[in-house]
Amino acid sequence: MFPIRDHNPSGRTPYVTYALMAANIGVFLAYAGLFADQRALGQFFYDWALTPARLTSGEGIYTLVTSMFLHGGLLHLAGNMLFLFIFGDNMEDEMGHGGFLGFYLASGIGAALAQAVSAPFSQVPMVGASGAIAGVMGGYLLMFPRARVDVLIILVIIFRVLPVPAWLMLGVWFAIQLFSGVGADPDAGGVAYWAHSGGFFVGLLLTLPLWLRRGGPSYWRRTHGEPPHPEATYRWRPSRVPSAGRRRNR
Known part of the structure; x- marks a missing residue:
């Protein structure tokens, strides 16, 4: 299950989101x-990269930031940038450019600390913007x-695009990270599930003051949990490539 877009247009150009994407891609290249x-x-x-054992010993504090601009491969980078592109613009729209940048970095640092706490003596380096982007997703959910x-949706040979509410998509994603983290060995490497869960939780907490300023529960009642502006609509355009019909033998 991969998100490909939302129906929540932003009201301003998300310069910080684009700059973060460019920085991640540039560093990777x-x-x-x-x-x-x-x-x-x-x-x-x-x-x-962030190595929990180094951080525990008081070394490499700077890797709390540098690690979130590194990726372990092209697919890792592409997946993270897709999530940032979909959800980042709306959070930047709500928080402002400078506020969103601080929020993003704070979420990434919180995610890295969560992973380090889960395995403080691990020698496995952690890379990726996933924790910071998880924070963006947590804020978006709120x-x-x-x-x-x-x-x-991909089921073997079936491919289908379905619109779902954000709470369902993001809630399922968070549940997968949380339960996977409980069953995983953080010292064995692989996916940093606790960084994802920690970043998501930190992002939700950091967005709480903004949500309360908007009215908290009354904001949800006014908007019904939907974006406070008309949603974007998309139409699938038919291909201009002519299709050949089946020939019938006479």
Whole structure:
């Protein structure tokens, strides 16, 4: 289940969201050549990724920030940028450019700390913007629980796009991260589930003051949990490529 877009247009150009996407892509391209040399890549990640054991010993504090601009591969980068593109613009619209940047970085740092606490002596480096983006998703859930999100459902050979409310898509995502984190060995590497869960929770908490300023529960009652502006509509345009009909033998 992959989100491909939401029906929640932003009212201003999300310059910070675009800048964060450009920074993540630019940093990845800068060290992409190291993937051909695992030894060099390992040293690079040791220097700039977040390793819980180093952080526990008081080293590499700066990696709380640098790690969120590194990715373990092209698909890792693409997935994170898709989520940031879908949900980031609306949170930037609500918080303002500077406020959103601070919110994003704080969510990423909180996510990294959550992963470090779950395995304080782990030697496995953690990379990725997932924790910071999880914070964006947590804030989005609080502000727009009933915004429509189009998700791509893939069941073996069946592909279908379905619009679902944000609370369902984001709630299922958070539940998967939480329960996967409980059953996973954080010292074994793989997906940083506790960073995802921690970032989501931190983002929700950091958005709480904004939600309360808008009226809290009364804001939800006024908007019914939907974006406070007309939603975007999309139409599937038919292809201009002519289709050939089946020939019939006479």
